Amino acid sequence: MKKTYQNINFDLRQLTKPFVLGLLLCSSTTFAQTNKAVIDNIMSEGTNNSQVEKLAHELLDGIGPRLVGTPQMKQANDWAVAKYKSWGIAARNEKWGEWRGWERGISHIDMVSPWVRSLEGTQLAWSPGMGKKTSVAEVIILPDLADSIAFQKWLPSAKGKFVMISMAQPTGRPDYNWQEFALKESFEKMKAQRTAQTAAWRNRIAKTGFTARTLPVALENAGAVGIITNNWSAGFGVSKIFSAYTKKVPTVDIALEDYGLLYRLAESGKKPSISMHTESKELGAVPTFNTIAEIKGTEKPDEYVMLSAHFDSWDGGTGATDNGTGTITMMEAMRLLKKYYPNPKRTILVGHWGSEEQGLNGSRAFVEDHPEIVKNLQALFNQDNGTGRVVNLAGQGFANSKDYLGRWLAAVPDTLKNRIKLDFPGKPGAGGSDFASFVAAGAPGFSLSSLSWSYGSYTWHTNRDTYDKVVFDDVKSNAMLAAIMAYMASEDPEKSSTVKAEGVKWPVQNKATRRGGLHN
Template structure:
């Protein structure tokens, strides 16, 4: 999931407001035998733990282009086939193929210590047994000429390119335990350090993204960084920019130690043994499953979640929980409603993390479906209960979303806040691929559970962070809403709102439909 753009602002004018679903609606509900059966099946026969075990513990992280991603596609396809769904892997492009191995980082001087860290995705491997080298800090150059004069000195050395954090404690501990003066002092020190480090990077004449390649070309033994989230133990793990030497991320505690040793003239040394395999090029896929409908089989309700992940952890909350939620919702529907009016299609998208590529490819490759999609329900932001649904700028979304929610027992919707008509998301997750084509697509946005700083794209995104009661809640909720959407007499309205003026007084435009990136080159 691309976290920074997931939650969009609602439109100030014409908004019906934020509505907390009233419990009085539930009291007035008529009994629906299908809804009762969905709740019973999801409660007494849940397969969520089994799905999570196979996907996160057995297969593990699902970085696009890796053998594990292909294994995940095949496992999901086979699971749906075993349930009686039609399932397939749809090829849409290629990506650089790579397989992660082990990373062992040892400080060899001024003392021996194992360090906590790992190579970034697609990092080149080191020599077998590792490479030993001195650790130096990126020079505090005043000009690009100064940087270029220093650059030859990095040959055979490991270069630290991240800021030294003034503290390894999260803000909430400072707020809870520090004096007001001490907390303010720490915040000022951190802001000053961030500004100074940004200037240090700028003065090299290169961006932070360009710098690793420059250091590599100058003969550095490797590039060392620490992308700390502000939560103890949690670092973000993205992709390497180097092509010949390893790029590694080290935990904030060990990184800070190396930085201080280097800055104080102790000339620390580390041995980096980072093993991985460059496998050339791999095909990319979406895994599609369909529970065929009856009367309106050529119309679709889509359950949407991305199968890929970054690989610092096992991709449990981004987006393993979304995948197992949709699998469970689909399984429940097959058990309870084997012949829905409309076809239930489950999209398990590839390469969402590189720009919604899988869902954008599906939309681009299936124009014949655009006018036949009733709705898209997307899940992609953690393990929590669904708590927010925005109308995404569809004028009449209030009517049909609340109609479908009306059928949901109070237990499964009592915390949901709705925002209508809302405004269309411009990015963030796979529903955007559909919204940009005027197809009603809705993010089933979840309670945080610390997602943003703790598990989103970090080394802590692992199966132990899953809250199964919340995921079960979501599977039952989505199964009921998919059932009601499938049984509607007609396709719902796609009428859009008139977007407001921006800060320049110009009319905002509906998000542009973008094509997928079909290759990593």
């Protein structure tokens, strides 16, 4: 018996190597088949039953812009939690700070002299309201004076007036329009004129002794009834809409076409007058939240894959491409994962961040509050530069990022990946969007960077960032890409390396501002 046993052992030892190899090949084949099935299902569902248009309508049209501290921001947080729960995904709102609460009201702005015209204008974020009051007053231009002493002498002249404090642009046509149609010498002449005019206006402001931030306050303190600006965004009919600095009187951005009209009339002595009525509400200190959703891991629940997009926006438009599209991309990706990958190896999280626009505050707070996630992060994928399809992926300065990102991308169908330019190891992002909050902490956060679609001029922080600018085919592609990358990162048997490339200067980890726009 013993001899027989030994013979059997001997035979097994002879078979061990090919037998194990066969098992490995079988396992590899099974994994590849499972891989393909999950990815095929994601692609089919994302192509034929996408929910991105429905999500966009509910968020952008139904709720609107999501300025931090506004009721719409909290409404969006609650909407997202409810939507995730309807898909069977655990979700919560996680408080990280508080902000100056403010609610935009109606605006009516009309030129009433020398003739009547309704003007296109938007009160800036956090602009003081006028209650039920309507002001009718002359519009004057900030004068070009010798120095701050002369300006102080002039200041009483602002009392009872609307004061224009922006340069009047020499053209409302974007440069690409000039390049297509103008004579070369005409284009060069216009650019030279604009450059000189811009420098002269900057000098005009400097000679007042104030800055762009402090000048409006000085004018309101002198009795101006309102401040008028134009922050042109270098495209037809488009303005950037940021913050007001006034505390008592409204600050309103008038669109270039109407701003130029008022400026020319004032400059030529026609003394234009406007009627303005703007409303807004101060809401005191309000809590601010990140919305977090989670599909719990089964094998490595304490390791994490994250999807990421900021939820807040400026409120000149409805925040459609900054960052409504990133938001619905990641929501749709989570829906696809829950449907076809409900039991991931690692825990899959999504972060919808608050107050990105004021300095990545929501994501920085999350990094500070969740060191256990940052430490065990397999990868984070963030999308936040418009509606376009993803065309760039960089390694963010991580020395071995090419290895694992390359493995995950290899499984992505060519229709999604063949347009993506890669940069390894790349340089770590120091800001710009929420992935940088994680990179600064040494965690592998990556930006899924998109094709422009004239983002910088036409939709980034503008009054034209609305639903109609969304390119849904590109958003659908991005959602499928994000879902597949998250799936592959979750399934990878190896933990991603966070070794930093040699000679790369790493960004400083900045603290979140947790109390914003409030007097301490």
